[in-house]
Amino acid sequence: MSILFSGRVTSGASAHKISAARRFVMFWVNHVRQALFSLGELWRTPSASILTIGVLGVSLTLPATLHLLVKNVQQVSDSFTQAAEISLFIKADASATQISSLQKILQADKAVARVSHISKQQALEEFGQVSGFGAALNYLTDNPLPDVLLVLPKNTAADSARQLLERLSKERIVEFGKLDIDWLTRLDAIVSLLRQAVLVIAVLLLGAVLLIIGNTIRLSIMNKKDEIEVMKLVGATDAFIQRPFLYSGIWYGVFGGLLAFLIVEAMLWWLQGAIVSVTSLYGSEFRLMALSVSEFFSLMLLAVVLGLSGSYLSVRRHISAIEPTGP
């Protein structure tokens, strides 16, 4: 494109009337070439590159780890929702047939997964065994314990379990129902608090990453100030000058993301042994969950987007500010 001289051949493509398809291919070939060139630039300044990549990697590791923590805590809390059992204490004057018919009704209820009946007698025996008051209980003239129906709701979420409790408590022969969900809601609240905290910390760290990359790119722009002036003097557009710096940002993102992934994996591997020994003591089947494939790609995408936008912010401000001062 020549503004001053119409008809002057200025571009390599128009000089040869290259077909659109070939020009399209060349466009991508050029981009790949420039991307590789920027990779080479990183390689040529290893200390600065390693520092930036290290900072980026560590900064991304923390949010990724916290995310895994939340994910695993959630897994734990999910496994505990089984405990959301409703105990229905039956009135003392209810007859055995009334109890068994209620049990049948509940078993037919769509919201109920399982119903089991603990009779007064069973309860007393169990109490005697567990509490160690066996001998003392023998002095009782009659059994003070009520019949209990244990109801396991189909939907074990706290809200729906509570609704079911309210409905079942209205049954005629039920004295009162009890659902121990307070600790469940507490756990839920803690998990969501954790998630919020992760979000805040992640936003802060990602902001820091943006600034760090922006600063690194700014320094490399300043190092190449003379070169940029020369390029401007021989007619390079800002877009042309920017491109290698933007590619550097992308590469920082790629390597920083990979580093973060490796750190997280190493940490999981390190913790796995310790966690197994703890969980085996509790007889639980807890397995530490690692990053899934989609989470890995989200991490990489996030890192690349951060790298690119960090360098874009820096490039946009500093490259147009450099003006050649004289021939």
Place this chain on the structure above:
Amino acid sequence: MLEFDQVSKSYPGGFVALDRVSFKLEKGEMAFLTGHSGAGKSTLLKLISLIERPSVGRVLINDVDLSRIRRNHIPYVRRDVGIIFQNHRLLMNHTVFDNVALPLVIEGFSGKDMVKRVHAALDKVGLLDKVRCLPHTLSGGEQQRVGIARAVVNKPPLLLADEPTGNLDPDLSKDIMRVFEAFNQVGVSVLVATHDLGLVARMKYRTLTLKQGKMINDGLLQYQEDPL
């Protein structure tokens, strides 16, 4: 080709670098621009390469008023004007080939076409055997010639040179001037800023002389009657 129409340039603080300068450089014409340092030579060249804008007046290239060129179009104007710098302004950590190829890369040339043009430009300045060298292994005169090759590689219709012989001995200076003459002979307009009056007088070309921002001479410079 190049026209200055009552151009003045004053800098903040009141310093007047150019004062109502008018001249015309025709297509295919070669001229010298002389004057003491501080006379306004560099300012004049800066106005042509759009590093500075005039305070008053118009600068036209090929009848296009440069004041109408928007900031984002400045690079395209610079591609039409080959500029040679006093201090070469080469990229020191790139080879001679890369330096000369830079304007072509910017314009999207690639492959054989680019190599052909770079070799042709280096051949014209007699440096074809130094293609793979780094600039700091070359002598001052050779570096200057690399700068010239870079300025002409995309065949601009207008060539500007700012003190191209500033740091060179007389023989080398003459060689460099011969190179400019050769380009002029194939139809390129050439404007060379220099304070080497002896050289200017020997070359017998039109000479524009600036003194404190004013154009005091336009024509052949007679060495005997130094107007400065």
